[in-house]
Amino acid sequence: MRFDIITIFPELVTGVSDHGILRRAQQAGLVQIRVANLRDFAPDRHRSVDDRPYGGGEGMVLMPGPLFAAIEFCRGEPQSPGSRVVLLTPQGKTWTQEMAAEFARVSHVVLVCGRYEGVDQRVTDTMVDLEVSIGDFVLTGGEIPALVILDTVVRLIPGALGSLESSRNESFSSGLLDYPQYTRPAEFRGLRVPDVLLSGDHAVIQRWRKERALEKTLKNRPELVAGPVCRK
Ligand code: ADE
Numbered sequence: 001m002r003f004d005i006i007t008i009f010p011e012l013v014t015g016v017s018d019h020g021i022l023r024r025a026q027q028a029g030l031v032q033i034r035v036a037n038l039r040d041f042a043p044d045r046h047r048s049v050d051d052r053p054y055g056g057g058e059g060m061v062l063m064p065g066p067l068f069a070a071i072e073f074c075r076g077e078p079q080s081p082g083s084r085v086v087l088l089t090p091q092g093k094t095w096t097q098e099m100a101a102e103f104a105r106v107s108h109v110v111l112v113c114g115r116y117e118g119v120d121q122r123v124t125d126t127m128v129d130l131e132v133s134i135g136d137f138v139l140t141g142g143e144i145p146a147l148v149i150l151d152t153v154v155r156l157i158p159g160a161l162g163s164l165e166s167s168r169n170e171s172f173s174s175g176l177l178d179y180p181q182y183t184r185p186a187e188f189r190g191l192r193v194p195d196v197l198l199s200g201d202h203a204v205i206q207r208w209r210k211e212r213a214l215e216k217t218l219k220n221r222p223e224l225v226a227g228p229v230c231r232k
């Protein structure tokens with residue numbers, strides 16, 4: 001699988017993608033992560049990528065020229081059927097674990113990091129397959145959201161994690177939040193690990209974990225148990 005990330009802050013992206021599981025997955029040949037500097041696709045000597053919005057208003061908008069050139073370069077021209085171009089924007093569809101699982105089966109993803117007040121709409125209309133938001137809040141740009149997509153997808157590629165179990169038995173895959181975990185020592189500052197976990201009785205441990213997962217989900221995310229609230 002290949003990712004291309006288009007950004008005006010390449011170091012922000014490589015600062016994360018060159019570490020931990022993302023680094024290991026690249027070294028193992030499971031994923032190729034390339035970062036393109038949008039300014040390299042600017043036609044002028046100032047390497048400008050943004051301008052003021054038509055119609056007036058605050059801030060700057062990313063211009064179509066550099067973005068068209070960068071996307072065409074990264075995704076190939078014409079676009080190959082196996083590639084998806086994603087724009088990170090607060091106006092996008094909310095990213096979920098389900099979408100991450102879907103993307104883990106795509107061969108090539110181009111992530112376009114938005115900046116400033118937005119991106120020229122002609123880019124979105126003609127070059128972008130999907131607009132994605134990571135939640136109902138506004139960040140200063142699309143780099144952190146792009147890293148969220150990258151991280152959530154790469155860890156689902158078979159072989160990226162130490163064992164398959166660690167991505168299957170976890171929050172969201174089961175529809176519930178995760179049960180609490182403990183490690184040594186069995187007692188720390190007077191706080192004891194629940195006796196059941198030291199019992200060695202796997203059936204009892206399984207039942208205890210299921211109950212704690214349900215309890216945690218009802219407390220923090222009741223809508224995951226009850227389903228979405230229907231509005232008339
Ligand atoms: N850019 C700024 N805020 C964002 C968000 N919540 N999701 C994706 N891209 C963004």
